[in-house]
Amino acid sequence: MNLTLRIWRQNNSDTPGQFVDYKADDISPDMSFLEMLDIVNEGLIKRGEEPIAFDHDCREGICGTCGMVINGTAHGPLGATTTCQLHMRHFRDGQSITIEPWRARPFPVIKDLVVDRSAFDRVIQAGGYISVRTGGTPDGNAIPIPKPDADLSMDAAACIGCGACVAACKNASAMLFVAAKASHLNILPQGKPEKDRRVLNMVRAMDEEGFGNCTVMGSCEAVCPKEISLDFISRMNRDYLKALWRNR
Amino acid sequence: MRLDAKIPSGPLAEKWSRHRNHIKLINPANKRKFDVIVVGSGLAGGSAAATLSELGYKVKCFCFQDSPRRAHSIAAQGGINAAKNYQNDGDSVYRLFYDTIKGGDFRAREANVYRLAEVSVNIIDQCVAQGVPFAREYSGYLANRSFGGAQVSRTFYARGQTGQQLLLGAYQALAKQIEAGGVKMYPRAEMLDLVMIDGNAKGIVVRDLVTGEISSHAADAVVLATGGYGNVFFLSTNAKGCNVTAIWRAYKRGALLANPCYTQIHPTCIPVSGDHQSKLTLMSESLRNDGRVWVPGNKGDHRAPGEIPKEERDYFLERKYPAYGNLAPRDISSRAAKEVCDEGRGVGPGGRGVYLDFADAIERLGLNMIRERYGNLFEMYERITGEDAYKAPMRIYPASHYTMGGLWVDYNLMSNVPGLYVIGEANFSDHGANRLGASALMQGLADGYFILPYTIGDYFATERPAKPSLDHPEFKKVEEEIARRTNKFLSIKGHRTVTEFHRELGKLMWDKCGMARNEAGLKEALERIPALRQEFWEDVNVLGDGNELNQSLEYAGRVADFMEFAELLVLDALTRDESCGAHFREEHQTPDGEAMRDDENFSYVAAWEYQGLDTRPILHKEPLVYEEVHLAQRSYK
Numbered sequence: 001m002n003l004t005l006r007i008w009r010q011n012n013s014d015t016p017g018q019f020v021d022y023k024a025d026d027i028s029p030d031m032s033f034l035e036m037l038d039i040v041n042e043g044l045i046k047r048g049e050e051p052i053a054f055d056h057d058c059r060e061g062i063c064g065t066c067g068m069v070i071n072g073t074a075h076g077p078l079g080a081t082t083t084c085q086l087h088m089r090h091f092r093d094g095q096s097i098t099i100e101p102w103r104a105r106p107f108p109v110i111k112d113l114v115v116d117r118s119a120f121d122r123v124i125q126a127g128g129y130i131s132v133r134t135g136g137t138p139d140g141n142a143i144p145i146p147k148p149d150a151d152l153s154m155d156a157a158a159c160i161g162c163g164a165c166v167a168a169c170k171n172a173s174a175m176l177f178v179a180a181k182a183s184h185l186n187i188l189p190q191g192k193p194e195k196d197r198r199v200l201n202m203v204r205a206m207d208e209e210g211f212g213n214c215t216v217m218g219s220c221e222a223v224c225p226k227e228i229s230l231d232f233i234s235r236m237n238r239d240y241l242k243a244l245w246r247n248r
Numbered sequence: 249m250r251l252d253a254k255i256p257s258g259p260l261a262e263k264w265s266r267h268r269n270h271i272k273l274i275n276p277a278n279k280r281k282f283d284v285i286v287v288g289s290g291l292a293g294g295s296a297a298a299t300l301s302e303l304g305y306k307v308k309c310f311c312f313q314d315s316p317r318r319a320h321s322i323a324a325q326g327g328i329n330a331a332k333n334y335q336n337d338g339d340s341v342y343r344l345f346y347d348t349i350k351g352g353d354f355r356a357r358e359a360n361v362y363r364l365a366e367v368s369v370n371i372i373d374q375c376v377a378q379g380v381p382f383a384r385e386y387s388g389y390l391a392n393r394s395f396g397g398a399q400v401s402r403t404f405y406a407r408g409q410t411g412q413q414l415l416l417g418a419y420q421a422l423a424k425q426i427e428a429g430g431v432k433m434y435p436r437a438e439m440l441d442l443v444m445i446d447g448n449a450k451g452i453v454v455r456d457l458v459t460g461e462i463s464s465h466a467a468d469a470v471v472l473a474t475g476g477y478g479n480v481f482f483l484s485t486n487a488k489g490c491n492v493t494a495i496w497r498a499y500k501r502g503a504l505l506a507n508p509c510y511t512q513i514h515p516t517c518i519p520v521s522g523d524h525q526s527k528l529t530l531m532s533e534s535l536r537n538d539g540r541v542w543v544p545g546n547k548g549d550h551r552a553p554g555e556i557p558k559e560e561r562d563y564f565l566e567r568k569y570p571a572y573g574n575l576a577p578r579d580i581s582s583r584a585a586k587e588v589c590d591e592g593r594g595v596g597p598g599g600r601g602v603y604l605d606f607a608d609a610i611e612r613l614g615l616n617m618i619r620e621r622y623g624n625l626f627e628m629y630e631r632i633t634g635e636d637a638y639k640a641p642m643r644i645y646p647a648s649h650y651t652m653g654g655l656w657v658d659y660n661l662m663s664n665v666p667g668l669y670v671i672g673e674a675n676f677s678d679h680g681a682n683r684l685g686a687s688a689l690m691q692g693l694a695d696g697y698f699i700l701p702y703t704i705g706d707y708f709a710t711e712r713p714a715k716p717s718l719d720h721p722e723f724k725k726v727e728e729e730i731a732r733r734t735n736k737f738l739s740i741k742g743h744r745t746v747t748e749f750h751r752e753l754g755k756l757m758w759d760k761c762g763m764a765r766n767e768a769g770l771k772e773a774l775e776r777i778p779a780l781r782q783e784f785w786e787d788v789n790v791l792g793d794g795n796e797l798n799q800s801l802e803y804a805g806r807v808a809d810f811m812e813f814a815e816l817l818v819l820d821a822l823t824r825d826e827s828c829g830a831h832f833r834e835e836h837q838t839p840d841g842e843a844m845r846d847d848e849n850f851s852y853v854a855a856w857e858y859q860g861l862d863t864r865p866i867l868h869k870e871p872l873v874y875e876e877v878h879l880a881q882r883s884y885k
Contacts, residue, residue, distance in 0.1 A: 011796075012796065012797075028521075028522055028524060030521040030522055030524075030634075031522070031524045032526070032632075034526065035524045035525070035526045038524070038526055038747070039524060042745055042747060042748075045745045045789055045791060045800070046745070046789075048791065049791075050791050050792050051791070051799070051800060053797055053799055055314060056488060057313060057318055057320070057487040057488055057489050058318075058320060058322065058323045058487040058488075059487070059488060059526065059527045059529075060323055060485075060527075060529045060530075060628070061628065061631075062322050062323050062409065062411075062412055063313075063318045063320070063322050063323065063487060064317070064318060065313065065314065065318050078631075080627070081631055085628070085631045085632065086631075087631065087632065087634070089634055110458055110797055111796070111797040114797060116314070117314060117315065118314070118315065118435065120315070121315050121316075121317070121423065121433075121435075124317075124419075124420065124423045125423045125424075125426050125427040126427065128420060128423060129378070129379075129420035129421065129423055129424045130377065130378055130379045130420070131424055132374075132377045132378055132421075133302050134295075134298070134299040134302060134374060134421070134697045134698070134701070135370070135374070135697075135698075137370075137373040137374050137376070137377035138373065138377070139373055140332070140372040140373050140375075140376040140382075140390055140404075141334065141389050141390055143376075144384075144387060144388025144389055145384055145388050146384075146388050147384045147385065147386050147388065150381050150382070150383070150384040150388075151381075153379075153381040154381040154383075154406060154407060154413075157381050157406075157413060157416065158407075158409065158412075160412070161315070161317055184379065184381065185379050188379050188381065190376070190377055190378075190379050191379050
C-alpha cells in the first residue's frame with residue numbers, strides 16, 4: 001500500500017513545530033505501524049534528512065514507551081491497542097495519516113513525537129506504593145485475598161503508564177492513570193493502612209504537575225490500550241472524599 | 249589471573265546462611281557514607297537500588313528508558329518460580345535447585361543455584377507485601393501453574409503480565425526511595441563507560457540522551473544490572489533498546505566475560521512475517537501447559553490445520569519426550585521445532601513455523617477457562633497476525649530470547665574487578681547453559697532484594713575502598729574518549745544506515761551461531777565479523793548532532809559494541825567443542841539428536857579476558873565442582 005503521512009516535526013521544546021508531509025510507499029499490511037515508520041526513517045537517512053524521533057522499546061504492547069496521536073486518536077484507530085501493536089492492515093491503500101505527539105502541557109515535547117512524561121513518575125513517587133521495606137514480610141499465603149478483589153486489583157494494575165489517557169482528554173487530566181494506581185493498591189488488604197494518605201498525596205501531586213480536572217467524558221477509557229475502566233475514577237473519588245472527611 | 253569464586257565452605261544447604269552469619273556488617277550510621285551506582289532499573293537494578301537505599305546507602309540509579317518502569321523485565325509474561333510447595337506436590341528447595349542445575353545442563357555453579365532456590369520463597373512474600381496482584385484461588389490463597397522443565401507446579405503469576413507486575417512492585421519500591429531522598433534517579437541516561445582507578449571500579453560516564461551532555465559519576469561501588477545481549481541477533485524478543493554496551497565496556501576495562509555462547513532460543517514466538525520485521529514477539533511458555541505442538545506428519549501437506557486428521561499429525565514433543573511432552577525445556581523444544589521444519593514439515597509462510605493447538609484444551613476445559621488463562625496472549629496473537637487462535641492453531645517458531653552468559657561474578661556477585669557488581673541477566677551465574685522458564689524473574693529479584701544488599705556491605709567493611717573523586721584525571725580522560733567516539737560516528741557520513749549493519753550482523757549470527765552451530769560456520773563468522781565491523785566504521789551514516797536527542801547516534805553506539813562483542817560470542821562457541829544446553833554443536837550429538845556434553849574437558853566456566861580488539865582474548869577456566877549433584881545426561885523422555 002502507498003500512504004501519505006503528515007508528521008509533526010519539532011526540534012525541541014523551545015522551538016515551534018510544524019507538520020511535514022512524507023510518502024510511505026510499498027507498505028505491507030503485515031507491518032506494524034512502527035515498522036512502517038522505520039521504513040520511512042531509513043528512506044530519510046538515505047536522502048540525508050534527519051529521521052523522525054519517536055519513543056518505542058518493547059514493541060509488544062507492555063512497556064508503555066510508544067504513543068502517538070494517529071488521525072486524531074491516541075494510539076490510532078484500533079481499540080485496546082498500543083501504537084506498536086497497531087498493524088497496517090487496519091489502514092487503506094492511498095490513505096492520509098496524520099501523526100502527532102501526545103499534546104498536554106504536563107508532557108512537553110522533547111523532539112518530534114517524543115514527549116517528557118516524567119510527571120507520571122513524580123505522581124507515583126508521591127504515594128503510588130505500599131511503604132514496605134525489603135525483608136521481614138509474612139508468608140505470601142498469610143493474608144487470603146478474595147479472588148474477585150485480586151482480579152479487580154489486577155484490572156487496575158494493568159496500566160502501562162503510556163499517557164494516552166492524558167493525550168485524549170480535553171482537560172489533559174491524568175485521573176485514569178492516578179485512579180488506576182490508587183485503586184490497584186487501595187483494593188488490596190496490604191494497601192489499606194496507607195489508603196487515605198496515598199489518595200490525598202497522589203491527587204495533590206497530580207494537581208501540582210498541571211494535569212487538568214476530570215469532567216467524566218470517558219475519552220481516556222476509550223483510548224486506553226489496557227481498557228482501564230472509568231469506574232476506577234469513581235472509586236478514587238470515593239476514596240478521596242472519605243480520606244478528606246477522616247482527615248479533616 | 250586466578251579466578252576465585254569465593255564459594256563458602258560447609259554443606260551446600262548451609263553455605264548461604266553461614267556466609268550471611270560471617271560476612272562483615274556496616275553500622276547504619278556509616279552506610280550513608282557510601283555511594284553506590286546502579287545501572288539499569290529492571291527487576292535486578294530496581295530492586296537493588298531500592299533495597300540498598302533502604303539500608304542507608306546513597307544510591308544513584310541510571311536507565312536509558314524515559315522511566316525506570318519501562319525496563320524490559322516488564323515484558324516477561326508467564327511467571328516466577330518459587331519453592332513454596334503450596335500445591336503439596338512434592339516441591340522443595342532441593343528440587344527447584346536440582347531442576348535448575350539439570351535444566352542448565354550441569355554448567356551452572358552449584359552453590360549459587362542452591363542459594364537462588366533458597367531465597368525464591370522470600371521473593372514471593374516480598375512481592376505480596378508490596379501489593380503485586382498475583383493470581384489467586386477462590387479460597388483467597390495464591391495460585392500456581394506449571395512451566396517447562398519441571399514436574400511440579402511452582403510458578404506464581406499475574407495473568408500473562410507477571411513481569412510487568414513484579415517490575416511495577418520494584419519500581420514502586422524505588423519510587424518510595426526516590427521520594428525519601430535516598431535514590432537519585434537518572435532516566436534517559438545511558439552508561440557509555442566504566443571508570444577504573446587503581447584497578448577498582450570507581451564510577452561511570454553517562455550520556456544524557458536528551459541534551460547529549462556527557463557527565464561523570466563517582467561511587468564506592470558500581471552495580472551493573474543492564475540485562476542481556478540477545479539483540480546481537482537483530483531479531484529477538486528483547487526490547488529494541490536492549491544492548492551489550494555496559495557489560496562490553498566493563499569487559500574492555502578488565503572485567504571477565506563468561507560463557508557468551510550460551511544464548512537461549514525460545515520455542516514459542518510468533519514467526520517472522522517479512523523483511524520489514526523489526527523484532528519478534530514471544531508467546532508465553534505457559535501456553536504449552538494447555539497447547540499441543542504439532543506439524544503435519546507428511547512433507548508438503550498444505551491443507552488447513554483443521555482438515556488434517558489427528559492420525560496424520562505429528563505431535564513431535566509428546567512423541568519424543570513422553571514424560572515432559574509439550575513442557576520439555578526451551579532448548580530442546582526449540583531444536584525439535586527446527587528439526588521438523590528442516591525436514592520440510594514446517595507450516596505457514598516460508599515453512600518456518602509449527603502449530604500450537606488449543607482445540608483439545610478448549611474441548612476439555614471450555615472456552616472461558618482458556619480465555620481466563622491466556623486471554624491477553626490470544627489477543628496479542630490476533631493483533632500481530634490477524635488470526636483468531638481460538639478457532640485455528642497458533643503458528644510459532646523459536647527466536648532469540650535470553651542470554652545466560654554475561655560478566656563473570658563470584659559468589660558475592662562481584663566481578664573480578666573490585667567494586668564492580670553484576671546482577672540479573674547481565675551476569676552469568678545461575679542458569680548454566682540453559683535457563684528454565686519463570687527463572688529469570690526469580691534471579692533478578694533474588695540478586696537485587698536478597699543477595700547483593702548483604703554482600704556489598706562485606707566489601708565496604710573488609711576492603712574499606714578509597715574514596716572516589718571526580719577530580720581524578722581518569723574521569724576526564726574517559727569523557728574525552730567518548731566525545732571523540734561520538735564525533736567519529738557523526739563524521740563518517742557513509743552510505744548505509746545503522747539498521748542495515750545491525751540486520752546484516754544479526755543474520756550472520758543467527759545463521760552461523762544460532763540454534764545449531766558447527767566448526768566451519770563459526771570459523772566463517774569469525775572471518776566475516778571483523779570485515780563487517782570495518783565496513784561499519786567506514787560507511788555508516790549517522791545524521792544530526794551530539795548535543796540533542798539523537799536516536800541514530802544512540803543506536804550507532806550500541807551496534808558498534810555488538811560488532812565487537814559478536815566476535816567473542818562466536819569464539820566462545822567455537823572453543824566450547826561440546827554441546828550443552830542451548831549451545832548445540834552439530835558435531836556433538838547423541839544418535840537421536842540430543843546435546844552431548846563432554847564433562848571431562850568442558851565442565852568449566854569460560855571467562856574471557858580482553859587483550860585489545862585485534863588480539864585473541866585470554867581464556868580463564870573456572871572448574872565446575874559438584875559436591876551434591878551427580879552429573880547425568882539430561883533426559884526428559
